[in-house]
Amino acid sequence: MSSHDVLDIVRRDPRAEWIARNRLHPLHGTLVSDATAEVRGPSGLLRKYPHRVGFIGPNGIKRIDRLKGNAAASGKGRRSAAQEVQLPLHQVENPDFYIVVVADMVGGRLTGHDKDVIGQAHKLAAGIEGSGAILAVCFGPSKEEHFDTAGVDRLLLLDDAIYDDYCPEQKLAALVQVDTEYQPTHWLFPDSVNGGTDLGSRLAARLHERPAAQAWQVDHQTTVCRGAGGTMDITRATPRLLLLAEECADQIDETRHEALPVTLTAVPTVVAQLQNQGPVAVDPNAVALAEAEFILSAGNGIHDWEQFHQAASVLGATEGASRVAVDDGFMPRFRQVGATGTWVTARVYLAVGISGAIQHMQGIGQCDKVIAINTDAGCDMVKRASLSAIGDSEVILGELIKQVQAFRAQQSVEGDQDAA
């Protein structure tokens, strides 16, 4: 036997073991370090002391921290996740080719359809060799703040005064210029009644392209589009110009894009053959509730119905109602908004005295901007609204009527001055 072997022998100390076992022994603390619940026992075995796990909380109750002191850090992580997540940036430095998307921009913002088309553009670009940039062409003043997360690599914003009005011929001239300057591989338009179809068809006729209309399954080689009034599927080679159906592709949601502004040399002013005479007044209550653009909706918080109807006519809004207002006989059944009424698509929904029951909220799920007038600042409608006025409906509606009338009067004075 060598001395080395002697050193390996574990020598037991019966007294130390006895003291370690006896928690009440005065020397117990010196032999057992209190901090750890797991120690090597004198025999070399791992010992766990359940009594030593955890600590006594401030109110005298034992607390066991199973996150081993990481709780604070993970709590912080969760809070930051609830904040804005910074998506990875997708950069295209020197694009080999462009795919142009001409957005509808209803009300100055990208529509869901526009975003579908941008998603489709990225899908197309992924199939083509080289690095392509998605160039979005937007006419008129823009209120959109999220071009980057929608997937726009390059942004051509044509917001000169000439594009404000309805001017398909002027826009066509601009698009033809884009065609010569950027020579895009593909032209994508939303196939929509908001102008995408019209502009796309005009450009196709001018460029002598044969577009695929109502295209819904597109890759860089083949396109499936609807024909014959939506009853046939046409499978064909992907053309250069596409009019895309809604939900043709998934929207971009996992990347951020540069949305770098680009420019176009000045477009010559076209002599318009179509002269816009402006919108024609239509009776807002003749428009179907489901497709009305601006709804003034009444709930149980309305007491002066004369005033409500006056407000609707002054604002030029279509009237809507909650179920309570309908059940109480103040409004006809076809005006009811919600699960058992009409699902509305209004861009602006002004809810007066409506608490925001879930059955009502389902009906306004597609509305962009909700404005609430309510006495209760804690109700669900106020939580949903972009702007809430807390107060009595009668007072606020009265004030609203006065201000809108003043606005109208001022507008007509200006109109007269313009005409003069």
Next chain:
Amino acid sequence: MQPNSLQLENLKIVTLVSVGKHPQSGRVRRADQDSRAVELGLTLAAQNPDGLMVLHAGDPAEPGLRSYAGMGLAAINVLQLDPAADAVAPLGEQLQQSGADIVLTGVRAESGEGSGMLPYQLAEKLGWPIVSRVADIVSVNEGVAEVLQALPRGQRRALKVRLPFIASIDTAAPAARQSAFGPAQRAAMTVTVVEAETDTVRQSWDEAVARKRPKRLKVIKAKTAAERFKAATAKSQSEGGRIMKKEAPEEQAQAIVDLLIEEGVLR
């Protein structure tokens, strides 16, 4: 407003019609938008029955064509051409020769390719303006027509356009009158045989009955269990909207008016 009769007397209107297909049964019928275009043509040519020409390019034996004639037409003009031929060139020539002032078409055909390009291609070929989605032609005065265009959400826009022009008629236009069987059978078919180039591009296409489109699924891309739970049980949460609690009613109303103007709904 009644169309100005003095101006309408020597107006020449051409309505282009195609063969329709019922969306559910697939039966041949008069196309909805095209028949509205014929209806509008009949209204415009009320004082001058010779002013309306209804024109079809294709097969004159097509039974669907007769139902347009049943709306009170004496004759239908047909440019007979091969079913696989491209109709744009012969139609353009015919329109140029006929000296049309207003050409009415549907927005999209119910059979064939149905891309809605025909009126645009004709307009490009003839160099005429095109007005899309017309709901009504209100008046024609000194060679200028006032047209109502159908916009989404039931809105209308007034436009002025110089003759001659092409208008595609929307489903918002007045509904077509009934088609009577007897007059439909008696109407004459004026056939002109024309030569046209074959549409070679279309021959390489595959056509099949429309498949149902897959519904887009709502994919929840939550990374943690807590986020998934929240997505599944989501209730309307405060979106950080502006809440005006203490302000005077005047200020609150002002803020609402400002928002309405910014959104462009207060006009």
